[in-house]
Amino acid sequence: MIKFDKVFKKYPGEMDALQDINLEISSGELVFVTGSSGAGKSTLLKLMSAVERPTNGSIIFENNNLSELRNQDMPFLRRKFGMIFQDHKLLYDRNCFDNVVLPLEINDINPTDSARRVRAALNKVGLLNKERMNPVTLSGGEQQRLAIARAIVSRPSILIADEPTGNLDKGYADEIMNIFYSFQQVGVTVIVSCHELPKSPIKYKQIHLIKGQITNSDNHVPLLS
Protein backbone atom coordinates (compact mmCIF):
# COMPACT_ATOMS: atom_id res chain seq x y z
CA MET A 1 0.00 0.00 0.00
CA ILE A 2 2.79 2.43 0.98
CA LYS A 3 6.40 1.85 0.02
CA PHE A 4 9.37 4.04 0.95
CA ASP A 5 12.46 3.49 -1.15
CA LYS A 6 15.71 5.19 -0.05
CA VAL A 7 13.86 8.24 1.23
CA PHE A 8 15.75 11.22 2.61
CA LYS A 9 14.24 14.39 4.01
CA LYS A 10 16.25 17.47 4.79
CA TYR A 11 14.83 20.83 5.88
CA PRO A 12 16.72 23.93 4.71
CA GLY A 13 19.56 24.80 7.08
CA GLU A 14 19.05 21.71 9.23
CA MET A 15 20.42 18.19 9.47
CA ASP A 16 18.69 15.31 7.68
CA ALA A 17 15.34 14.74 9.38
CA LEU A 18 15.13 11.30 7.76
CA GLN A 19 17.90 9.23 6.23
CA ASP A 20 17.70 6.26 3.90
CA ILE A 21 14.20 5.16 4.89
CA ASN A 22 13.06 1.89 3.34
CA LEU A 23 9.78 0.44 4.47
CA GLU A 24 6.58 -1.13 3.25
CA ILE A 25 3.16 -0.99 4.85
CA SER A 26 0.45 -3.35 3.64
CA SER A 27 -3.25 -2.70 3.52
CA GLY A 28 -5.08 -3.25 6.82
CA GLU A 29 -1.94 -3.19 8.97
CA LEU A 30 -1.64 -1.56 12.37
CA VAL A 31 1.67 0.29 12.49
CA PHE A 32 3.28 2.05 15.45
CA VAL A 33 6.01 4.55 14.63
CA THR A 34 8.01 4.95 17.81
CA GLY A 35 10.99 7.03 18.84
CA SER A 36 11.97 9.91 21.08
CA SER A 37 11.29 13.58 20.32
CA GLY A 38 13.12 14.74 17.21
CA ALA A 39 13.61 11.18 15.94
CA GLY A 40 11.68 11.99 12.76
CA LYS A 41 8.26 10.42 13.51
CA SER A 42 6.21 13.45 12.47
CA THR A 43 8.32 13.95 9.33
CA LEU A 44 7.73 10.33 8.37
CA LEU A 45 3.97 10.72 8.80
CA LYS A 46 3.98 14.00 6.85
CA LEU A 47 5.73 12.26 3.96
CA MET A 48 3.27 9.34 4.12
CA SER A 49 0.27 11.66 4.00
CA ALA A 50 1.67 13.81 1.15
CA VAL A 51 1.86 16.88 3.36
CA GLU A 52 5.54 17.13 2.47
CA ARG A 53 7.75 15.80 -0.29
CA PRO A 54 10.98 13.85 0.20
CA THR A 55 14.33 15.45 -0.66
CA ASN A 56 15.45 12.16 -2.24
CA GLY A 57 13.98 8.74 -2.88
CA SER A 58 10.50 7.64 -3.80
CA ILE A 59 7.28 7.07 -1.89
CA ILE A 60 4.75 4.91 -3.68
CA PHE A 61 1.12 4.99 -2.55
CA GLU A 62 -1.44 3.05 -4.57
CA ASN A 63 0.79 3.23 -7.67
CA ASN A 64 1.33 6.99 -7.29
CA ASN A 65 4.86 8.23 -6.73
CA LEU A 66 4.29 10.99 -4.18
CA SER A 67 7.66 12.57 -5.03
CA GLU A 68 6.57 13.20 -8.60
CA LEU A 69 2.98 14.16 -7.95
CA ARG A 70 1.95 17.58 -9.31
CA ASN A 71 1.04 20.24 -6.72
CA GLN A 72 -2.55 20.47 -7.97
CA ASP A 73 -2.99 16.69 -7.49
CA MET A 74 -1.78 16.69 -3.89
CA PRO A 75 -5.12 17.74 -2.30
CA PHE A 76 -6.96 14.89 -4.01
CA LEU A 77 -4.43 12.39 -2.71
CA ARG A 78 -4.60 13.79 0.83
CA ARG A 79 -8.35 13.08 0.83
CA LYS A 80 -7.53 9.37 0.90
CA PHE A 81 -5.94 9.76 4.34
CA GLY A 82 -7.58 10.42 7.67
CA MET A 83 -5.26 12.69 9.64
CA ILE A 84 -5.23 13.01 13.43
CA PHE A 85 -2.87 15.40 15.19
CA GLN A 86 -1.56 15.65 18.74
CA ASP A 87 -3.00 19.17 19.06
CA HIS A 88 -6.30 18.01 17.44
CA LYS A 89 -6.32 20.98 15.02
CA LEU A 90 -10.02 21.52 15.64
CA LEU A 91 -11.77 24.71 14.55
CA TYR A 92 -13.02 26.46 17.66
CA ASP A 93 -15.31 28.86 15.82
CA ARG A 94 -17.43 25.91 14.62
CA ASN A 95 -19.45 23.38 16.59
CA CYS A 96 -18.64 19.67 16.66
CA PHE A 97 -20.91 18.86 13.73
CA ASP A 98 -19.38 21.57 11.55
CA ASN A 99 -15.86 20.41 12.44
CA VAL A 100 -16.61 16.86 11.36
CA VAL A 101 -18.47 17.87 8.22
CA LEU A 102 -15.46 19.82 6.83
CA PRO A 103 -13.83 16.88 4.97
CA LEU A 104 -17.21 16.06 3.39
CA GLU A 105 -17.62 19.65 2.23
CA ILE A 106 -14.15 19.40 0.70
CA ASN A 107 -15.11 16.07 -0.89
CA ASP A 108 -18.29 17.57 -2.35
CA ILE A 109 -20.69 15.21 -0.58
CA ASN A 110 -24.32 16.30 -0.70
CA PRO A 111 -25.78 17.76 2.52
CA THR A 112 -28.17 14.89 3.27
CA ASP A 113 -25.47 12.22 3.01
CA SER A 114 -23.05 14.48 4.89
CA ALA A 115 -25.40 14.87 7.86
CA ARG A 116 -25.95 11.12 8.03
CA ARG A 117 -22.24 10.34 7.82
CA VAL A 118 -21.27 13.00 10.38
CA ARG A 119 -23.76 11.59 12.88
CA ALA A 120 -22.51 8.06 12.23
CA ALA A 121 -18.90 9.20 12.83
CA LEU A 122 -19.84 11.09 15.99
CA ASN A 123 -21.78 8.04 17.20
CA LYS A 124 -18.74 5.84 16.55
CA VAL A 125 -16.58 7.99 18.87
CA GLY A 126 -19.39 8.49 21.42
CA LEU A 127 -20.01 12.19 20.80
CA LEU A 128 -23.39 12.12 19.07
CA ASN A 129 -25.04 13.94 21.98
CA LYS A 130 -22.51 16.78 21.68
CA GLU A 131 -22.84 17.62 17.98
CA ARG A 132 -24.04 21.19 18.60
CA MET A 133 -21.44 21.94 21.27
CA ASN A 134 -18.32 23.97 20.69
CA PRO A 135 -15.16 21.82 20.83
CA VAL A 136 -13.67 24.21 23.38
CA THR A 137 -16.19 22.92 25.95
CA LEU A 138 -15.02 19.30 25.49
CA SER A 139 -12.34 17.52 27.53
CA GLY A 140 -8.95 16.67 25.97
CA GLY A 141 -10.02 13.08 25.32
CA GLU A 142 -13.32 14.18 23.77
CA GLN A 143 -11.52 16.68 21.55
CA GLN A 144 -9.24 13.92 20.30
CA ARG A 145 -12.26 11.68 19.69
CA LEU A 146 -13.81 14.53 17.73
CA ALA A 147 -10.62 14.79 15.67
CA ILE A 148 -10.89 11.05 15.00
CA ALA A 149 -14.53 11.49 13.91
CA ARG A 150 -13.35 14.15 11.46
CA ALA A 151 -10.64 11.81 10.18
CA ILE A 152 -12.95 8.82 9.63
CA VAL A 153 -16.01 10.63 8.27
CA SER A 154 -14.73 10.57 4.70
CA ARG A 155 -14.07 6.80 5.02
CA PRO A 156 -10.33 6.90 4.35
CA SER A 157 -8.38 3.75 3.60
CA ILE A 158 -5.55 4.91 5.91
CA LEU A 159 -5.71 6.58 9.29
CA ILE A 160 -2.55 8.46 10.22
CA ALA A 161 -2.30 9.71 13.80
CA ASP A 162 0.63 11.82 14.98
CA GLU A 163 1.03 11.25 18.72
CA PRO A 164 -2.74 11.22 19.28
CA THR A 165 -2.42 10.38 22.99
CA GLY A 166 0.56 12.63 23.74
CA ASN A 167 -1.44 15.13 25.76
CA LEU A 168 -3.92 12.73 27.33
CA ASP A 169 -4.22 10.91 30.65
CA LYS A 170 -3.80 7.13 30.55
CA GLY A 171 -7.55 6.48 30.74
CA TYR A 172 -8.31 8.76 27.78
CA ALA A 173 -5.26 7.43 25.90
CA ASP A 174 -6.48 3.83 26.19
CA GLU A 175 -9.91 4.94 25.03
CA ILE A 176 -8.40 6.56 21.92
CA MET A 177 -6.17 3.55 21.17
CA ASN A 178 -9.19 1.23 21.43
CA ILE A 179 -10.91 3.30 18.74
CA PHE A 180 -7.88 2.82 16.45
CA TYR A 181 -7.87 -0.93 17.10
CA SER A 182 -11.54 -1.10 16.17
CA PHE A 183 -10.84 0.60 12.83
CA GLN A 184 -7.97 -1.77 12.08
CA GLN A 185 -10.36 -4.64 12.75
CA VAL A 186 -12.61 -3.49 9.89
CA GLY A 187 -9.74 -3.28 7.39
CA VAL A 188 -8.50 0.28 7.75
CA THR A 189 -4.71 0.73 7.72
CA VAL A 190 -3.83 2.52 10.95
CA ILE A 191 -0.47 4.27 11.42
CA VAL A 192 0.13 5.78 14.84
CA SER A 193 3.22 7.57 16.06
CA CYS A 194 4.02 7.56 19.77
CA HIS A 195 6.94 7.89 22.17
CA GLU A 196 6.40 4.48 23.71
CA LEU A 197 4.89 1.34 22.29
CA PRO A 198 1.31 0.89 23.56
CA LYS A 199 0.10 -2.48 24.79
CA SER A 200 -1.76 -3.57 21.71
CA PRO A 201 -4.25 -6.43 21.90
CA ILE A 202 -3.86 -7.09 18.17
CA LYS A 203 -1.03 -7.86 15.76
CA TYR A 204 0.97 -4.80 14.78
CA LYS A 205 4.13 -3.60 13.07
CA GLN A 206 6.62 -1.37 14.86
CA ILE A 207 8.87 1.13 13.08
CA HIS A 208 11.39 2.51 15.52
CA LEU A 209 13.30 5.66 14.62
CA ILE A 210 16.47 7.06 16.12
CA LYS A 211 17.89 10.31 14.71
CA GLY A 212 16.01 9.96 11.44
CA GLN A 213 16.93 6.37 10.76
CA ILE A 214 14.88 3.19 11.14
CA THR A 215 16.57 0.95 13.68
CA ASN A 216 13.86 -1.61 13.97
CA SER A 217 10.94 -2.61 11.72
CA ASP A 218 9.30 -5.78 12.92
CA ASN A 219 5.93 -7.43 13.04
CA HIS A 220 4.70 -8.26 16.53
CA VAL A 221 2.08 -10.58 17.89
CA PRO A 222 -0.30 -9.16 20.51
CA LEU A 223 1.23 -8.38 23.85
CA LEU A 224 -2.16 -8.87 25.44
CA SER A 225 -4.55 -11.53 24.46
Place this chain on the structure above:
Amino acid sequence: MFRYFHNHFQAFSRGLIRIKSNLGGSIMMFIIIGITLCLPSAGYLIVENVRQISTKIQHEAEISIFLKKDISQDQIDFIDLALKSSSEIKKIHFEPKLVAWKKLQTKLKLSTLDVGISKNPLPHGFFITLNTLSKVKINQLTEDLKLIDGIDNIIVDGSWIKKLRAVIYIIKAGLFSLGALLVVVLIVIISNTIRLQTLTYQNEILVSKLIGATNSFIHRPFIYTGLIYGLGGGVITVSILKGTVIVFNNVAERYEYILGNSIVLLGLSSTDYLIILMSAMLIGLFSSFFSARQSIKRLENS
Protein backbone atom coordinates in the same frame (compact mmCIF):
# COMPACT_ATOMS: atom_id res chain seq x y z
CA MET B 1 -23.87 20.81 -12.02
CA PHE B 2 -25.76 20.64 -8.71
CA ARG B 3 -22.46 20.05 -6.90
CA TYR B 4 -20.87 23.07 -8.61
CA PHE B 5 -23.66 25.38 -7.45
CA HIS B 6 -23.80 23.69 -4.07
CA ASN B 7 -20.07 24.36 -3.63
CA HIS B 8 -20.51 28.01 -4.50
CA PHE B 9 -23.57 28.30 -2.28
CA GLN B 10 -21.58 26.82 0.61
CA ALA B 11 -18.69 29.24 -0.01
CA PHE B 12 -21.16 32.14 -0.20
CA SER B 13 -22.73 31.02 3.10
CA ARG B 14 -19.31 30.85 4.71
CA GLY B 15 -18.57 34.35 3.39
CA LEU B 16 -21.83 35.58 4.94
CA ILE B 17 -21.02 33.86 8.24
CA ARG B 18 -17.62 35.56 8.31
CA ILE B 19 -19.25 38.93 7.67
CA LYS B 20 -21.84 38.25 10.38
CA SER B 21 -19.19 37.13 12.86
CA ASN B 22 -17.53 40.55 12.52
CA LEU B 23 -20.65 42.60 11.89
CA GLY B 24 -19.32 45.91 13.27
CA GLY B 25 -16.19 45.76 11.15
CA SER B 26 -18.16 44.63 8.11
CA ILE B 27 -20.62 47.55 8.41
CA MET B 28 -17.66 49.92 8.67
CA MET B 29 -16.29 48.32 5.52
CA PHE B 30 -19.62 48.84 3.68
CA ILE B 31 -19.63 52.49 4.73
CA ILE B 32 -16.01 53.06 3.68
CA ILE B 33 -16.63 51.53 0.24
CA GLY B 34 -19.98 53.33 -0.08
CA ILE B 35 -18.61 56.78 0.75
CA THR B 36 -15.45 56.31 -1.31
CA LEU B 37 -17.51 55.38 -4.37
CA CYS B 38 -19.91 58.19 -3.61
CA LEU B 39 -17.32 60.89 -4.33
CA PRO B 40 -16.85 60.22 -8.05
CA SER B 41 -20.49 59.12 -8.43
CA ALA B 42 -21.82 62.37 -6.92
CA GLY B 43 -19.48 64.33 -9.19
CA TYR B 44 -20.85 62.37 -12.13
CA LEU B 45 -24.42 63.11 -10.99
CA ILE B 46 -23.70 66.87 -10.94
CA VAL B 47 -21.90 66.81 -14.29
CA GLU B 48 -24.76 64.86 -15.86
CA ASN B 49 -27.25 67.47 -14.61
CA VAL B 50 -25.16 70.35 -15.97
CA ARG B 51 -24.71 68.53 -19.25
CA GLN B 52 -28.46 68.03 -19.58
CA ILE B 53 -29.07 71.71 -18.87
CA SER B 54 -26.48 72.71 -21.47
CA THR B 55 -28.10 70.42 -24.04
CA LYS B 56 -31.45 72.04 -23.34
CA ILE B 57 -30.01 75.55 -23.69
CA GLN B 58 -28.35 74.77 -26.97
CA HIS B 59 -31.77 73.93 -28.42
CA GLU B 60 -32.76 77.56 -27.90
CA ALA B 61 -29.41 79.06 -28.92
CA GLU B 62 -29.51 81.84 -31.43
CA ILE B 63 -27.29 83.06 -34.17
CA SER B 64 -27.16 86.85 -34.36
CA ILE B 65 -26.56 88.28 -37.82
CA PHE B 66 -25.62 91.96 -37.93
CA LEU B 67 -25.98 93.70 -41.27
CA LYS B 68 -23.83 96.40 -42.83
CA LYS B 69 -24.89 99.93 -41.95
CA ASP B 70 -25.38 101.08 -45.52
CA ILE B 71 -27.44 98.05 -46.56
CA SER B 72 -30.42 98.57 -48.87
CA GLN B 73 -33.93 97.24 -48.29
CA ASP B 74 -33.55 94.94 -51.32
CA GLN B 75 -30.50 93.35 -49.77
CA ILE B 76 -32.36 92.91 -46.46
CA ASP B 77 -35.22 91.21 -48.29
CA PHE B 78 -32.73 88.96 -50.09
CA ILE B 79 -31.09 87.90 -46.83
CA ASP B 80 -34.52 87.29 -45.28
CA LEU B 81 -35.39 85.06 -48.24
CA ALA B 82 -32.09 83.23 -48.02
CA LEU B 83 -32.60 82.55 -44.32
CA LYS B 84 -36.16 81.34 -44.88
CA SER B 85 -34.93 78.88 -47.50
CA SER B 86 -32.52 77.20 -45.03
CA SER B 87 -33.78 73.97 -43.51
CA GLU B 88 -31.58 74.39 -40.44
CA ILE B 89 -33.43 77.50 -39.29
CA LYS B 90 -36.45 77.19 -37.04
CA LYS B 91 -37.33 80.80 -36.33
CA ILE B 92 -36.29 84.13 -37.86
CA HIS B 93 -36.68 87.46 -36.15
CA PHE B 94 -35.68 90.69 -37.85
CA GLU B 95 -34.82 93.63 -35.63
CA PRO B 96 -34.56 97.01 -37.47
CA LYS B 97 -31.79 99.24 -36.15
CA LEU B 98 -34.27 101.86 -34.99
CA VAL B 99 -36.17 99.42 -32.83
CA ALA B 100 -32.90 98.09 -31.40
CA TRP B 101 -31.75 101.61 -30.61
CA LYS B 102 -35.01 102.43 -28.83
CA LYS B 103 -34.80 99.21 -26.84
CA LEU B 104 -31.28 100.01 -25.78
CA GLN B 105 -32.23 103.51 -24.72
CA THR B 106 -35.15 102.24 -22.69
CA LYS B 107 -33.03 99.56 -21.11
CA LEU B 108 -30.26 101.97 -20.15
CA LYS B 109 -32.73 104.78 -19.35
CA LEU B 110 -30.71 107.19 -21.48
CA SER B 111 -31.50 109.86 -24.00
CA THR B 112 -29.25 110.63 -26.96
CA LEU B 113 -28.10 113.81 -25.23
CA ASP B 114 -26.93 111.93 -22.12
CA VAL B 115 -24.37 109.89 -24.02
CA GLY B 116 -23.60 112.43 -26.64
CA ILE B 117 -24.61 110.19 -29.54
CA SER B 118 -26.66 111.91 -32.15
CA LYS B 119 -26.76 109.03 -34.64
CA ASN B 120 -28.04 105.47 -34.14
CA PRO B 121 -24.86 103.34 -33.90
CA LEU B 122 -26.68 100.00 -34.13
CA PRO B 123 -27.06 97.94 -37.34
CA HIS B 124 -30.09 95.97 -38.52
CA GLY B 125 -30.03 92.47 -37.18
CA PHE B 126 -31.50 89.03 -37.82
CA PHE B 127 -31.84 86.70 -34.82
CA ILE B 128 -32.34 83.11 -35.83
CA THR B 129 -33.07 79.99 -33.82
CA LEU B 130 -31.72 76.74 -35.17
CA ASN B 131 -33.40 73.37 -35.23
CA THR B 132 -30.18 71.39 -35.25
CA LEU B 133 -27.62 70.45 -32.60
CA SER B 134 -24.96 69.44 -35.07
CA LYS B 135 -21.80 71.48 -34.68
CA VAL B 136 -20.87 70.72 -38.30
CA LYS B 137 -24.21 72.00 -39.64
CA ILE B 138 -24.02 75.16 -37.53
CA ASN B 139 -20.51 75.87 -38.79
CA GLN B 140 -21.58 75.21 -42.37
CA LEU B 141 -24.55 77.57 -42.03
CA THR B 142 -22.33 80.27 -40.53
CA GLU B 143 -19.85 79.91 -43.39
CA ASP B 144 -22.67 80.11 -45.98
CA LEU B 145 -24.13 83.24 -44.37
CA LYS B 146 -20.75 84.96 -44.38
CA LEU B 147 -20.74 84.73 -48.17
CA ILE B 148 -23.98 86.76 -48.51
CA ASP B 149 -23.38 90.35 -49.39
CA GLY B 150 -24.63 92.83 -46.79
CA ILE B 151 -23.85 90.70 -43.75
CA ASP B 152 -21.29 92.37 -41.53
CA ASN B 153 -20.93 90.09 -38.55
CA ILE B 154 -22.25 86.72 -37.32
CA ILE B 155 -22.23 85.72 -33.67
CA VAL B 156 -23.16 82.23 -32.58
CA ASP B 157 -24.74 82.94 -29.24
CA GLY B 158 -24.23 79.36 -28.14
CA SER B 159 -20.44 79.68 -28.12
CA TRP B 160 -20.44 79.81 -24.34
CA ILE B 161 -22.18 76.47 -24.43
CA LYS B 162 -19.10 75.12 -26.17
CA LYS B 163 -16.97 76.48 -23.38
CA LEU B 164 -19.31 74.95 -20.81
CA ARG B 165 -19.10 71.65 -22.62
CA ALA B 166 -15.33 71.84 -22.65
CA VAL B 167 -15.40 72.53 -18.91
CA ILE B 168 -17.76 69.56 -18.40
CA TYR B 169 -15.41 67.41 -20.45
CA ILE B 170 -12.44 68.49 -18.31
CA ILE B 171 -14.42 67.86 -15.11
CA LYS B 172 -15.41 64.44 -16.44
CA ALA B 173 -11.77 63.62 -17.14
CA GLY B 174 -10.89 64.83 -13.64
CA LEU B 175 -13.65 62.70 -12.15
CA PHE B 176 -12.40 59.72 -14.10
CA SER B 177 -8.90 60.21 -12.66
CA LEU B 178 -10.34 60.69 -9.17
CA GLY B 179 -12.48 57.56 -9.65
CA ALA B 180 -9.45 55.55 -10.78
CA LEU B 181 -7.49 56.78 -7.76
CA LEU B 182 -10.31 55.90 -5.39
CA VAL B 183 -10.66 52.45 -6.98
CA VAL B 184 -6.98 51.87 -6.15
CA VAL B 185 -7.66 53.05 -2.59
CA LEU B 186 -10.61 50.62 -2.35
CA ILE B 187 -8.55 47.75 -3.72
CA VAL B 188 -5.91 48.43 -1.05
CA ILE B 189 -8.52 48.65 1.74
CA ILE B 190 -10.40 45.49 0.70
CA SER B 191 -7.17 43.57 0.05
CA ASN B 192 -5.89 44.48 3.50
CA THR B 193 -9.16 43.41 5.13
CA ILE B 194 -9.11 40.09 3.31
CA ARG B 195 -5.44 39.63 4.25
CA LEU B 196 -6.35 40.16 7.90
CA GLN B 197 -9.21 37.68 7.49
CA THR B 198 -6.85 35.04 6.15
CA LEU B 199 -4.80 35.51 9.32
CA THR B 200 -7.96 35.19 11.45
CA TYR B 201 -8.89 31.99 9.62
CA GLN B 202 -5.29 30.75 9.40
CA ASN B 203 -6.11 27.64 11.43
CA GLU B 204 -9.06 26.75 9.22
CA ILE B 205 -6.98 27.28 6.08
CA LEU B 206 -4.15 25.07 7.30
CA VAL B 207 -6.48 22.31 8.54
CA SER B 208 -8.44 22.40 5.28
CA LYS B 209 -5.18 22.10 3.35
CA LEU B 210 -4.09 19.13 5.45
CA ILE B 211 -7.32 17.25 4.84
CA GLY B 212 -7.30 17.78 1.09
CA ALA B 213 -8.92 21.12 0.30
CA THR B 214 -7.98 22.59 -3.07
CA ASN B 215 -6.84 26.20 -3.34
CA SER B 216 -10.10 27.23 -4.99
CA PHE B 217 -12.10 25.68 -2.12
CA ILE B 218 -10.10 27.79 0.35
CA HIS B 219 -10.15 30.98 -1.76
CA ARG B 220 -13.87 30.92 -2.51
CA PRO B 221 -15.29 32.13 0.85
CA PHE B 222 -12.81 35.03 0.87
CA ILE B 223 -13.76 35.96 -2.68
CA TYR B 224 -17.45 35.92 -1.78
CA THR B 225 -16.69 38.02 1.30
CA GLY B 226 -15.05 40.63 -0.98
CA LEU B 227 -18.00 40.43 -3.36
CA ILE B 228 -20.45 41.02 -0.49
CA TYR B 229 -18.34 43.95 0.76
CA GLY B 230 -18.55 45.44 -2.75
CA LEU B 231 -22.31 44.82 -2.96
CA GLY B 232 -22.89 46.38 0.48
CA GLY B 233 -20.73 49.40 -0.41
CA GLY B 234 -22.48 49.77 -3.77
CA VAL B 235 -25.92 49.69 -2.12
CA ILE B 236 -24.78 52.45 0.27
CA THR B 237 -23.48 54.55 -2.66
CA VAL B 238 -26.74 54.19 -4.59
CA SER B 239 -28.76 54.95 -1.44
CA ILE B 240 -26.72 58.09 -0.72
CA LEU B 241 -27.08 59.33 -4.30
CA LYS B 242 -30.83 58.66 -4.41
CA GLY B 243 -31.27 60.20 -0.97
CA THR B 244 -29.30 63.30 -1.98
CA VAL B 245 -31.47 63.81 -5.08
CA ILE B 246 -34.68 63.47 -3.04
CA VAL B 247 -33.51 65.79 -0.25
CA PHE B 248 -32.12 68.39 -2.71
CA ASN B 249 -35.34 68.46 -4.74
CA ASN B 250 -37.48 68.79 -1.61
CA VAL B 251 -35.40 71.72 -0.37
CA ALA B 252 -35.35 73.33 -3.84
CA GLU B 253 -39.14 73.01 -4.06
CA ARG B 254 -39.52 74.75 -0.68
CA TYR B 255 -37.42 77.72 -1.82
CA GLU B 256 -38.91 77.89 -5.32
CA TYR B 257 -40.84 81.11 -4.49
CA ILE B 258 -37.61 82.86 -3.46
CA LEU B 259 -35.53 81.61 -6.38
CA GLY B 260 -38.37 82.30 -8.81
CA ASN B 261 -37.42 79.21 -10.77
CA SER B 262 -37.73 75.53 -10.11
CA ILE B 263 -34.41 73.73 -9.79
CA VAL B 264 -34.68 69.98 -10.22
CA LEU B 265 -31.72 67.68 -9.68
CA LEU B 266 -32.17 64.68 -11.93
CA GLY B 267 -31.10 61.30 -10.55
CA LEU B 268 -28.91 58.91 -12.50
CA SER B 269 -30.50 56.32 -14.74
CA SER B 270 -31.12 52.74 -13.58
CA THR B 271 -28.27 51.64 -15.86
CA ASP B 272 -25.92 54.09 -14.13
CA TYR B 273 -26.95 52.79 -10.70
CA LEU B 274 -26.49 49.22 -11.94
CA ILE B 275 -23.01 50.12 -13.25
CA ILE B 276 -22.11 51.57 -9.82
CA LEU B 277 -23.29 48.37 -8.10
CA MET B 278 -21.50 46.11 -10.56
CA SER B 279 -18.30 48.17 -10.34
CA ALA B 280 -18.35 47.98 -6.55
CA MET B 281 -18.86 44.21 -6.69
CA LEU B 282 -16.10 43.77 -9.25
CA ILE B 283 -13.69 45.85 -7.15
CA GLY B 284 -14.54 43.65 -4.13
CA LEU B 285 -14.18 40.48 -6.19
CA PHE B 286 -10.81 41.27 -7.74
CA SER B 287 -9.28 42.72 -4.57
CA SER B 288 -10.31 39.71 -2.50
CA PHE B 289 -9.26 37.23 -5.18
CA PHE B 290 -5.71 38.54 -5.46
CA SER B 291 -5.37 39.24 -1.75
CA ALA B 292 -6.62 35.76 -0.72
CA ARG B 293 -4.33 34.10 -3.25
CA GLN B 294 -1.27 36.02 -2.08
CA SER B 295 -1.99 35.70 1.64
CA ILE B 296 -2.72 31.98 1.49
CA LYS B 297 0.43 31.37 -0.52
CA ARG B 298 2.37 33.30 2.14
CA LEU B 299 0.70 31.26 4.91
CA GLU B 300 1.67 28.01 3.20
CA ASN B 301 5.27 29.08 2.86
CA SER B 302 5.58 30.32 6.44
